[in-house]
Amino acid sequence: MVGNDIVDINEAKSASNWQRPRFLEKLFTTKEQFTIRNAETPFLMVWQLWSMKEAAYKLYTQQHPSRFYNPKGFECSTEGAISMVRFKTFTCYVATQITPYYIISEARLDVQPITSKVIKFKNTTAKAQSKTIRNTVLKAAANVFGVSKTHLKISTSRHGVPSIHVKSKVQPLSLTHHGNYGAYAFC
Amino acid sequence: MENNELISKLKAIIKPYIQDEDAFKNLSEDTDFVKDLKINSANLVDIILDIEDEFDIRLENEDMEKMLDVKSAMAIVNTKLAG
Numbered sequence: 660m661v662g663n664d665i666v667d668i669n670e671a672k673s674a675s676n677w678q679r680p681r682f683l684e685k686l687f688t689t690k691e692q693f694t695i696r697n698a699e700t701p702f703l704m705v706w707q708l709w710s711m712k713e714a715a716y717k718l719y720t721q722q723h724p725s726r727f728y729n730p731k732g733f734e735c736s737t738e739g740a741i742s743m744v745r746f747k748t749f750t751c752y753v754a755t756q757i758t759p760y761y762i763i764s765e766a767r768l769d770v771q772p773i774t775s776k777v778i779k780f781k782n783t784t785a786k787a788q789s790k791t792i793r794n795t796v797l798k799a800a801a802n803v804f805g806v807s808k809t810h811l812k813i814s815t816s817r818h819g820v821p822s823i824h825v826k827s828k829v830q831p832l833s834l835t836h837h838g839n840y841g842a843y844a845f846c
Numbered sequence: 847m848e849n850n851e852l853i854s855k856l857k858a859i860i861k862p863y864i865q866d867e868d869a870f871k872n873l874s875e876d877t878d879f880v881k882d883l884k885i886n887s888a889n890l891v892d893i894i895l896d897i898e899d900e901f902d903i904r905l906e907n908e909d910m911e912k913m914l915d916v917k918s919a920m921a922i923v924n925t926k927l928a929g
Contacts, residue, residue: 666888671888674886674888674889675888675889675892676892679892679895680895681895681898682891682895685891685894685895685910686891709888713887726914727911727912727914728887728890728910728911728912728913728914729907729910729911730891731907731910732907784865785865785866785884786866786884819880819881837886837888
């Protein structure tokens with residue numbers, strides 16, 4: 660199982676304002692707010708922690724099919740080189756990569772390097788982006804699983820959790836998009 | 847508050863964040879913020895903060911947890927206004 664989340668840095672700058680009143684208090688625990696305020700670049704820390712929480716949520720909902728909005732319930736912590744996110748009794752490991760253009764996080768049940776493939780969209784509508792990312796996943800999956808695209812299908816559960824059907828087998832899949840960037844990861 | 851009045855106030859709040867115009871035009875109580883309107887989850891918190899400002903209420907974590915569709919938003923606002 661895998662959960663991922665991408666943040667387009669330009670989009671985060673223009674479409675969100677982390678400094679608006681009560682924004683941090685709504686999304687982050689007291690500890691996380693402390694980490695943000697003491698970070699060298701608070702803006703980047705806000706969106707790094709956000710992407711970690713979202714990636715963890717996507718992994719959690721693969722394991723526990725459900726749908727809810729509780730970013731504050733997912734608490735990020737870092738011990739040495741390892742980052743974790745906890746939600747109630749659930750714990751996962753999250754790897755994050757920060758570039759000048761995007762931040763990507765990938766959550767797994769054990770420590771693993773990032774496998775997510777990033778896509779830069781040429782189109783801007785949500786529908787077109789969704790189509791592009793699905794086509795890219797099908798192409799990549801056909802290669803990885805050694806089957807033709809006609810034997811592959813992407814489906815989304817009623818809780819919004821995607822998966823990829825490889826013949827009769829169902830493989831976990833995680834999709835993410837924000838602004839001009841998208842990414843996918845499957846197992 | 848009348849349902850129609852509440853829906854039109856919510857529509858005005860949601861509008862800046864939507865990414866599917868058709869779904870927005872056909873907005874009803876059953877419209878889902880993420881599945882239908884394609885609102886990015888990073889902007890759900892802005893909708894929550896805008897609702898707090900518009901209705902002069904404060905939403906707790908338990909309220910936010912359900913804020914995924916128009917129906918839930920209406921129920922939460924009505925409960926807070928009654929309380």
